[in-house]
Amino acid sequence: MLSLLVTGFLASALAPVLYRRFRENFGWIAVIFPLFMFFGFLSRYPEVAAGEVIRESVPWVPSLGVNFSFLLDGLSLTFALIITLVGAAVFLYAGAYMKHYANTGRFFLSIGVFMTSMLGLVLSDNMLLMFVFWELTGISSFLLIGFDHRKESARRAALQALLVTGGGGLALLAGTILLHRVTGSVEISSFYGMSGIITSHALYPAIAILLLFAAFTKSAQFPFHFWLPNAMEAPAPVSAYLHSATMVKAGIYLIARMNHEIGGTPLWQDTVLIAGTATMLFAALLAFGQTDLKKLLAYSTLSVLGTLVMLLGIGSELAVKAFFIYLIAHSLYKGTLFLVAGTLDHETGARDVMKLGGLRRAMPVTAVTAALASFSMMGIIPLVGFIGKETVYKAILELEYWGVFLIAAAVAANAFIVMITLFVGFKPFWGETLLTPRPPGEAPLKMLIGPALLAVLGLLFGLFPGVFIAVMLQQSALSILSETLSLKISIWQGFNLVLLLSFVTLLLGGVLFLVRSRMPERLLALRAPALLKPSAWYEGSLRLLSSLARLQTRLLQNGYLRNYIIVIVVTAISLASFALYRSAGRFVLEPAVAVTFYEVALAFIIVVSTVLLITSKSRLKSIVALGVLGFSIGIIFVIYGAPDVALTTFAIETLNVILFVLVLYRLPRFLKLSRSSNRVRDSLIAGGVGVFMTLIVLYATSFELSPELKRFFAAASLPEGKGRNIVNVILVDFRALDTLGEMTVLAIAAVGIFAMLKLRTRGRA
Amino acid sequence: MILLLALIIGVLYAAGTYLVLRRSMVKVIFGLIFLGHAANLTIFTVARPTKGVPAFVPENALAIAEPFADPLPQALILTAIVIGFGVQAFTIVLFKRTYQTLGTEDLDEMRSTDTLE
Numbered sequence: 001m002l003s004l005l006v007t008g009f010l011a012s013a014l015a016p017v018l019y020r021r022f023r024e025n026f027g028w029i030a031v032i033f034p035l036f037m038f039f040g041f042l043s044r045y046p047e048v049a050a051g052e053v054i055r056e057s058v059p060w061v062p063s064l065g066v067n068f069s070f071l072l073d074g075l076s077l078t079f080a081l082i083i084t085l086v087g088a089a090v091f092l093y094a095g096a097y098m099k100h101y102a103n104t105g106r107f108f109l110s111i112g113v114f115m116t117s118m119l120g121l122v123l124s125d126n127m128l129l130m131f132v133f134w135e136l137t138g139i140s141s142f143l144l145i146g147f148d149h150r151k152e153s154a155r156r157a158a159l160q161a162l163l164v165t166g167g168g169g170l171a172l173l174a175g176t177i178l179l180h181r182v183t184g185s186v187e188i189s190s191f192y193g194m195s196g197i198i199t200s201h202a203l204y205p206a207i208a209i210l211l212l213f214a215a216f217t218k219s220a221q222f223p224f225h226f227w228l229p230n231a232m233e234a235p236a237p238v239s240a241y242l243h244s245a246t247m248v249k250a251g252i253y254l255i256a257r258m259n260h261e262i263g264g265t266p267l268w269q270d271t272v273l274i275a276g277t278a279t280m281l282f283a284a285l286l287a288f289g290q291t292d293l294k295k296l297l298a299y300s301t302l303s304v305l306g307t308l309v310m311l312l313g314i315g316s317e318l319a320v321k322a323f324f325i326y327l328i329a330h331s332l333y334k335g336t337l338f339l340v341a342g343t344l345d346h347e348t349g350a351r352d353v354m355k356l357g358g359l360r361r362a363m364p365v366t367a368v369t370a371a372l373a374s375f376s377m378m379g380i381i382p383l384v385g386f387i388g389k390e391t392v393y394k395a396i397l398e399l400e401y402w403g404v405f406l407i408a409a410a411v412a413a414n415a416f417i418v419m420i421t422l423f424v425g426f427k428p429f430w431g432e433t434l435l436t437p438r439p440p441g442e443a444p445l446k447m448l449i450g451p452a453l454l455a456v457l458g459l460l461f462g463l464f465p466g467v468f469i470a471v472m473l474q475q476s477a478l479s480i481l482s483e484t485l486s487l488k489i490s491i492w493q494g495f496n497l498v499l500l501l502s503f504v505t506l507l508l509g510g511v512l513f514l515v516r517s518r519m520p521e522r523l524l525a526l527r528a529p530a531l532l533k534p535s536a537w538y539e540g541s542l543r544l545l546s547s548l549a550r551l552q553t554r555l556l557q558n559g560y561l562r563n564y565i566i567v568i569v570v571t572a573i574s575l576a577s578f579a580l581y582r583s584a585g586r587f588v589l590e591p592a593v594a595v596t597f598y599e600v601a602l603a604f605i606i607v608v609s610t611v612l613l614i615t616s617k618s619r620l621k622s623i624v625a626l627g628v629l630g631f632s633i634g635i636i637f638v639i640y641g642a643p644d645v646a647l648t649t650f651a652i653e654t655l656n657v658i659l660f661v662l663v664l665y666r667l668p669r670f671l672k673l674s675r676s677s678n679r680v681r682d683s684l685i686a687g688g689v690g691v692f693m694t695l696i697v698l699y700a701t702s703f704e705l706s707p708e709l710k711r712f713f714a715a716a717s718l719p720e721g722k723g724r725n726i727v728n729v730i731l732v733d734f735r736a737l738d739t740l741g742e743m744t745v746l747a748i749a750a751v752g753i754f755a756m757l758k759l760r761t762r763g764r765a
Numbered sequence: 766m767i768l769l770l771a772l773i774i775g776v777l778y779a780a781g782t783y784l785v786l787r788r789s790m791v792k793v794i795f796g797l798i799f800l801g802h803a804a805n806l807t808i809f810t811v812a813r814p815t816k817g818v819p820a821f822v823p824e825n826a827l828a829i830a831e832p833f834a835d836p837l838p839q840a841l842i843l844t845a846i847v848i849g850f851g852v853q854a855f856t857i858v859l860f861k862r863t864y865q866t867l868g869t870e871d872l873d874e875m876r877s878t879d880t881l882e
Binding site for chain 1: 766767768769770771772773774775776777778779780781782783784785786787788789791792793795798799802803805806807809810811812813814815816817818819820821822823824827828829833834835836837839840842843844846847848849850851852853854855857858859860861862864870871872873
């Protein structure tokens with residue numbers, strides 16, 4: 001599986017090159033890639049159907065537990081097959097659809113990377129690896145939504161999707177780290193059987209919430225749903241592929257994958273159930289005001305995603321069965337309808353359903369394809385969508401307490417979906433013919449095959465569910481619930497309550513369609529107040545973030561040297577003082593050598609010259625004080641047996657004084673620049689630094705000093721360094737590289753000084 | 766004795782910090798010099814200086830006998846002094862050029878080379 005993914009990334013990288021050479025028929029070339037993958041996975045079908053779980057692991061960073069380990073079971077195989085099959089339809093379609101865009105080669109690169117990452121995500125057994133693929137799908141989605149990067153709205157939508165799902169990705173990483181602390185592993189397969197340990201651990205609530213946060217952002221659950229409708233800025237093939245059939249199901253995949261190790265608790269099930277139901281209902285209601293083909297489809301996708309999450313929240317055998325059938329049905333019909341929407345846009349130049357009508361004569365094949373997918377979406381026998389909806393209703397009705405409310409919500413949401421379907425799948429093709437911006441015509445073959453294939457599959461799956469779905473359903477349920485099911489799947493279940501509900505749904509949907517069609521537009525202009533919209537919260541938090549950044553920049557990066565120094569010094573001193581305070585008991589003051597008169601006098605001179613230098617207005621006086629100070633320090637070195645240091649100090653101080661006099665003596669007297677309040681503040685800070693440094697020196701000298709180095713240099717100086725002056729030997733022999741560095745610094749400084757003295761700014765003397 | 770040195774170090778650090786916080790560029794350079802002295806003295810003091818007896822191996826002897834001054838901090842300080850001088854010389858000349866170009870030594874007026882002409 002690793003080799004398959006590597007091939008995927010390599011093939012994606014080749015896409016722009018190949019596109020340049022085979023521009024005309026690139027769709028046919030591109031489709032080879034997902035088809036190859038599809039058949040690769042299909043060849044594993046017998047093994048997985050027989051109940052085998054295929055594992056593969058290549059070490060990556062074994063010390064951190066990060067491995068390229070993959071897991072192919074019923075659940076991941078189902079996802080892999082959906083990803084590659086819809087991928088094939090979309091790639092072929094995009095070959096024709098994207099022809100008029102600039103940078104189409106790059107488009108195929110991004111979508112190829114996406115497909116490969118999405119496969120990696122569902123195949124990963126290692127959660128850190130999964131995180132990598134998770135973020136890769138987010139990044140490729142960012143590139144694809146913002147593909148038309150000259151449009152501001154596209155850029156904004158891309159950034160929004162990236163920030164929301166990227167934030168979720170971080171939560172996934174955090175949750176993984178916590179899981180590692182509990183289980184000591186990040187391999188999903190090693191969690192099997194640890195459910196009890198994980199759910200009873202103190203960290204469990206944090207793990208569950210983090211993982212669910214990741215899943216909800218990726219799968220656009222309420223209140224993170226707002227990015228998905230905005231993501232419709234992407235070209236139609238992207239919407240069909242990423243934002244309905246595959247990527248938005250990654251979060252759902254995560255919930256399903258984690259279900260039997262981390263799920264089962266009230267926290268997990270209730271959160272999932274509530275979020276799913278809320279999304280299902282609200283998204284359907286929000287769709288009512290939309291007229292854009294793709295926006296309508298986006299809201300119905302949201303509603304379906306909510307339903308899927310809700311089913312996982314119910315978590316019964318029947319719910320998992322419904323989840324699985326509905327997942328497949330949705331991928332098939334929604335992929336088709338998004339592609340149909342793209343075709344309509346492509347051939348007529350309009351995307352507003354109110355402006356489309358009567359196109360069935362101009363576009364017969366598209367009309368039939370759309371009708372087929374629409375029947376599935378509405379849940380009409382004998383398409384797979386019918387089985388899906390029936391099973392969903394049945395799973396809800398099984399519930400005891402909440403069943404009544406949930407079934408009402410589900411019927412309402414599905415009625416809205418029926419309305420959406422009537423608008424998207426039928427209104428453009430039937431009824432009176434409306435004038436479109438471009439004269440309509442049938443789409444090219446490449447744009448017909450993909451959608452038609454998916455729509456026909458929807459019919460076949462519905463007619464023969466036993467052949468196509470039953471076996472994989474069994475294996476997937478095993479992955480989600482870790483128990484075998486005793487479920488049969490069939491299209492006709494007789495006349496019962498569920499069938500009645502289906503009729504009610506269709507009827508309600510039809511009524512909604514009629515109401516909506518005749519409704520004056522101004523009634524729809526009513527909008528919810530911004531406070532209630534999660535997208536407004538998003539905008540608000542972004543604004544808050546940038547104003548925080550501005551504030552922080554003004555505070556910390558304000559261009560005043562002294563403010564930087566104050567921040568650094570005060571922070572360092574306060575932190576270090578705290579540490580010093582905690583070890584206050586260590587101070588021992590032992591005057592090892594008695595203090596002599598000379599030393600006290602020297603200290604006095606240093607203090608006086610310091611005060612003089614600070615207070616003096618005359619530059620010359622300051623320089624003299626500086627010289628006196630330097631020479632006094634040199635004398636200290638003389639007293640304590642460091643003649644070399646003393647000599648150097650004397651030499652350098654002399655040079656310093658000469659240099660200062662040369663540069664400064666012609667300048668006017670010092671001005672009093674700072675305000676007195678600033679002076680007081682600075683003196684306080686400076687005083688603090690002084691006291692702190694004194695204490696640090698006393699603290700450091702209260703430890704025993706190891707004499708090892710001193711002895712080593714004393715013993716080695718003559719025999720190894722051939723010199724009697726040990727300090728010199730150290731400088732030119734033992735630490736000669738330091739000295740070389742020092743000379744380099746001096747040379748660089750000299751070059752700099754020379755340049756500054758010789759160079760003249762242009763236009764000046 | 767160490768207490769005395771520690772006090773001197775404290776005074777030098779305080780003065781250096783105060784000067785570095787001034788608006789006059791010359792005072793900031795003075796501050797850098799003060800901080801350099803203070804740092805050198807700190808290294809020296811922390812290594813327990815010994816009075817008298819420099820670290821020389823006497824003539825006609827193979828090694829030096831205790832007590833003698835620790836040579837390692839001295840070597841470190843020597844390097845530091847010389848590098849410090851390089852930095853000081855550079856900043857002094859930098860100041861000269863800045864003053865020639867801008868006609869001010871007030872750091873608050875030096876936020877851009879284009880404001881003054």
